[in-house]
Amino acid sequence: xxxxxxxxxxxxxxxxxxxxxxxxxxxxxxxxxxxxxxxxxxxxxxxxxxxxxxxxxxxxxxxxxxxxxxxxxxxxxxxxxxxxxxxxxxxxxxxxxxxxxxxxxxxxxxxxxxxxxxxxxxxxxxxxxxxxxxxxxxxxxxxxxxxxxxxxxxxxxxxxxxxxxxxxxxxxxxxxx
Amino acid sequence: xxxxxxxxxxxxxxxxxxxxxxxxxxxxxxxxxxxxxxxxxxxxxxxxxxxxxxxxxxxxxxxxxxxxxxxxxxxxxxxxxxxxxxxxxxxxxxxxxxxxxxxxxxxxxxxxxxxxxxxxxxxxxxxxxxxxxxxxxxxxxxxxxxxxxxxxxxxxxxxxxxxxxxxxxxxxxxxxxxxxxxx
Numbered sequence: 001x002x003x004x005x006x007x008x009x010x011x012x013x014x015x016x017x018x019x020x021x022x023x024x025x026x027x028x029x030x031x032x033x034x035x036x037x038x039x040x041x042x043x044x045x046x047x048x049x050x051x052x053x054x055x056x057x058x059x060x061x062x063x064x065x066x067x068x069x070x071x072x073x074x075x076x077x078x079x080x081x082x083x084x085x086x087x088x089x090x091x092x093x094x095x096x097x098x099x100x101x102x103x104x105x106x107x108x109x110x111x112x113x114x115x116x117x118x119x120x121x122x123x124x125x126x127x128x129x130x131x132x133x134x135x136x137x138x139x140x141x142x143x144x145x146x147x148x149x150x151x152x153x154x155x156x157x158x159x160x161x162x163x164x165x166x167x168x169x170x171x172x173x174x175x176x177x
Numbered sequence: 178x179x180x181x182x183x184x185x186x187x188x189x190x191x192x193x194x195x196x197x198x199x200x201x202x203x204x205x206x207x208x209x210x211x212x213x214x215x216x217x218x219x220x221x222x223x224x225x226x227x228x229x230x231x232x233x234x235x236x237x238x239x240x241x242x243x244x245x246x247x248x249x250x251x252x253x254x255x256x257x258x259x260x261x262x263x264x265x266x267x268x269x270x271x272x273x274x275x276x277x278x279x280x281x282x283x284x285x286x287x288x289x290x291x292x293x294x295x296x297x298x299x300x301x302x303x304x305x306x307x308x309x310x311x312x313x314x315x316x317x318x319x320x321x322x323x324x325x326x327x328x329x330x331x332x333x334x335x336x337x338x339x340x341x342x343x344x345x346x347x348x349x350x351x352x353x354x355x356x357x358x359x360x
Contacts, residue, residue, distance in 0.1 A: 131291070132256055139290050148290025153255035155293065156262035161301035168298035177294060 055108035212251030
């Protein structure tokens with residue numbers, strides 16, 4: 001079933017599908033970034049992938065094309081799953097938005113933008129999802145320290161009676177605690 | 178029957194401190210700051226099986242203005258810390274705080290970028306409850322510890338009446354309110 005769909009896609013999009021891998025019954029297509037919206041629309045309208053389960057990012061630090069955006073799609077009627085991947089470089093990580101295909105992609109793309117700094121072109125409201133809006137870093141990038149940048153999200157006003165307030169002052173001034 | 182009471186029947190003499198401490202200790206109204214899985218155990222504590230109402234704390238108040246004990250139950254992120262502090266500021270004095278569970282006490286297993294490594298960095302904590310999450314009886318124990326603490330308090334009235342903070346002049350009060358409004 002999924003192989004027929006992949007064959008149909010390959011016939012339609014040709015070299016835009018860079019590679020097809022199958023591992024333990026899961027099919028993954030590596031796709032050209034420019035073709036992702038057309039491919040997603042075709043998958044939704046012609047092959048019934050009506051549910052965009054998740055969109056996430058990956059940082060392949062030190063690789064040629066550093067960032068990867070991964071689309072997990074589901075055909076709820078026929079119980080099929082398909083995974084798409086696109087890759088973008090470090091200098092200008094921009095991927096076309098698929099919010100015009102699935103509205104659910106809106107928040108998934110915001111999350112990916114928040115965590116990796118990958119921008120989605122054509123997204124209606126590309127704001128951060130989890131981190132404060134004035135946060136300057138992208139926390140799931142490999143070059144971001146796990147403990148974060150001390151003081152980048154300042155603590156609130158400190159109560160005078162707080163036992164550990166000195167740690168908070170040190171943290172706010174950028175010291176690791 | 179010898180009458181030892183100079184005022185006659187129906188009177189008893191005590192100190193104002195003993196009376197207020199007794200009242201405060203047995204009517205702690207908690208502010209449930211439930212932020213993650215600890216909140217479930219906190220709810221179990223309030224429920225019929227563990228029944229915190231035996232200790233006078235059954236009324237969980239969702240308005241900080243009406244509560245005097247904040248139970249911070251769960252992981253406090255840096256983003257949420259501002260909300261926790263704002264609610265803490267809105268609670269009237271005297272107030273107490275329980276840091277429930279490993280996360281709110283120390284950051285717990287989350288030694289990572291979004292999680293505050295212990296809420297005692299910005300609000301004063303009276304009792305830390307270990308556990309991940311702690312059992313409801315552990316939280317009841319923490320509540321009893323706070324009751325003990327309250328019962329030992331001395332001169333609350335004298336200090337409040339004689340402290341300079343109490344004599345609020347109109348000017349500073351207006352300025353304070355302006356500051357609050359600006360936030």
